[in-house]
Amino acid sequence: MSERYRYQLIAALLDKYERSSYFSERKQPSRRIMLNLYDSGQTDFPQYDIEQFEKRTMINNAVLSLNEEQLVSYQWMRGEEHHIIAKVWLNIENISSAYALICRKPKGDEIDDVCLELLAAMEIVQSDWAKQFLADAYEAISSRRSIGKRLPADKKERTDLIHAICFVEQLGTVEILERVFSIQCFGDSKRFEKTVKTRLLGILSKYLDSVDESEDGLLRQVGISKYPEQMEFCGHVKIIFDNESVDFSPLTFGGTVSITDFQRGHLNVSPEIKSVISIENRANYIDYIYKQKSDHELVVFHGGHFSPAKRKFLQSIANNIPNTCTWYHWSDIDYGGFSMLARLRREIKNNVISYRMNKSELIKYSSLTASVTPKYLEKLGTLRLREELDDCQSCIDYMIEKRIKLEQEAMLTDQSS
Numbered sequence: 323m324s325e326r327y328r329y330q331l332i333a334a335l336l337d338k339y340e341r342s343s344y345f346s347e348r349k350q351p352s353r354r355i356m357l358n359l360y361d362s363g364q365t366d367f368p369q370y371d372i373e374q375f376e377k378r379t380m381i382n383n384a385v386l387s388l389n390e391e392q393l394v395s396y397q398w399m400r401g402e403e404h405h406i407i408a409k410v411w412l413n414i415e416n417i418s419s420a421y422a423l424i425c426r427k428p429k430g431d432e433i434d435d436v437c438l439e440l441l442a443a444m445e446i447v448q449s450d451w452a453k454q455f456l457a458d459a460y461e462a463i464s465s466r467r468s469i470g471k472r473l474p475a476d477k478k479e480r481t482d483l484i485h486a487i488c489f490v491e492q493l494g495t496v497e498i499l500e501r502v503f504s505i506q507c508f509g510d511s512k513r514f515e516k517t518v519k520t521r522l523l524g525i526l527s528k529y530l531d532s533v534d535e536s537e538d539g540l541l542r543q544v545g546i547s548k549y550p551e552q553m554e555f556c557g558h559v560k561i562i563f564d565n566e567s568v569d570f571s572p573l574t575f576g577g578t579v580s581i582t583d584f585q586r587g588h589l590n591v592s593p594e595i596k597s598v599i600s601i602e603n604r605a606n607y608i609d610y611i612y613k614q615k616s617d618h619e620l621v622v623f624h625g626g627h628f629s630p631a632k633r634k635f636l637q638s639i640a641n642n643i644p645n646t647c648t649w650y651h652w653s654d655i656d657y658g659g660f661s662m663l664a665r666l667r668r669e670i671k672n673n674v675i676s677y678r679m680n681k682s683e684l685i686k687y688s689s690l691t692a693s694v695t696p697k698y699l700e701k702l703g704t705l706r707l708r709e710e711l712d713d714c715q716s717c718i719d720y721m722i723e724k725r726i727k728l729e730q731e732a733m734l735t736d737q738s739s
């Protein structure tokens with residue numbers, strides 16, 4: 323029985339050591355790493371009950387045996403020598419033996435292993451979100467000498483998360499279903515959902531350039547989806563396959579193609595197309611086609627932040643439209659809408675023009691704007707730093723000044739638009 327108490331005492335002392343500044347700052351302790359076994363009725367080790375003779379004796383014997391092995395030192399309670407132990411402390415010079423006694427890996431070694439794992443992953447990833455998360459995790463863990471909340475405490479879950487992040491990077495422009503991703507990444511169709519998905523979503527919501535994206539939208543941005551993604555558009559476009567082609571021009575109100583089919587073929591945009599407009603919201607996309615689309619226009623449903631697969635689709639459009647063609651983008655007048663515009667300009671076509679995303683629209687639909695939180699205002703403030711949005715500063719400043727945003731569906735109330 324005393325063997326169990328030996329382990330519990332060492333474990334409690336090591337826990338206290340690993341929580342101390344001596345461990346996190348990697349300096350020699352100037353004070354003892356100590357447990358009060360009995361101090362005026364108080365104890366740091368609840369198992370030590372001085373009223374229970376048998377238990378107290380076993381714990382005393384455990385302390386004495388650990389002292390003989392030079393793992394701990396102790397002090398009897400004054401006046402109760404050889405009966406009640408007041409304090410027990412760790413002999414730091416023999417701490418490696420203490421870890422060995424309870425078959426516990428030193429936390430410092432564990433932290434070093436985690437840091438090496440993060441560094442190895444940083445060599446693999448290319449995406450900004452993944453690089454930034456891994457860099458932040460490495461900085462926090464290496465400097466504080468604690469895993470904290472950056473990564474799972476459980477080693478297996480931690481390795482699974484880092485492996486999933488690296489695996490996502492290998493997808494490129496390929497879209498993969500969630501269950502298939504889980505099988506290919508872990509050899510288990512449900513492991514991603516059970517042990518990784520929630521934490522990965524937390525990382526994506528913080529490090530991807532989005533605010534109000536759904537869980538499905540966040541995962542789709544990195545190429546993981548529940549169902550195959552559909553590309554929606556309306557205009558004079560063909561998709562040419564090896565021996566045949568599909569002409570979408572006769573579809574007055576637009577067509578849809580699975581990303582899987584799109585990637586099998588080649589997009590051909592008619593030279594008659596004079597302009598392209600990508601629209602974030604589906605209701606506005608449909609309304610625009612019904613009421614405003616011209617014969618020489620290609621209208622594309624943008625949706626939320628585009629996935630790697632949709633990026634390829636948008637890049638294909640940009641590569642196939644005439645040089646004289648103008649590209650417009652229409653989104654909500656909010657953080658998400660402007661970050662989508664910035665991303666289009668950064669990754670697809672640098673001269674995309676904003677459509678109805680200006681101060682005058684905010685004024686026109688002032689009764690339909692929504693107020694924003696102080697935290698949201700901070701996000702809006704970061705838009706001022708983006709060179710891609712230099713021409714949008716007056717609108718962004720007005721949003722911040724009035725503390726408002728506007729969803730583009732509000733503009734559907736204006737039947738004359």
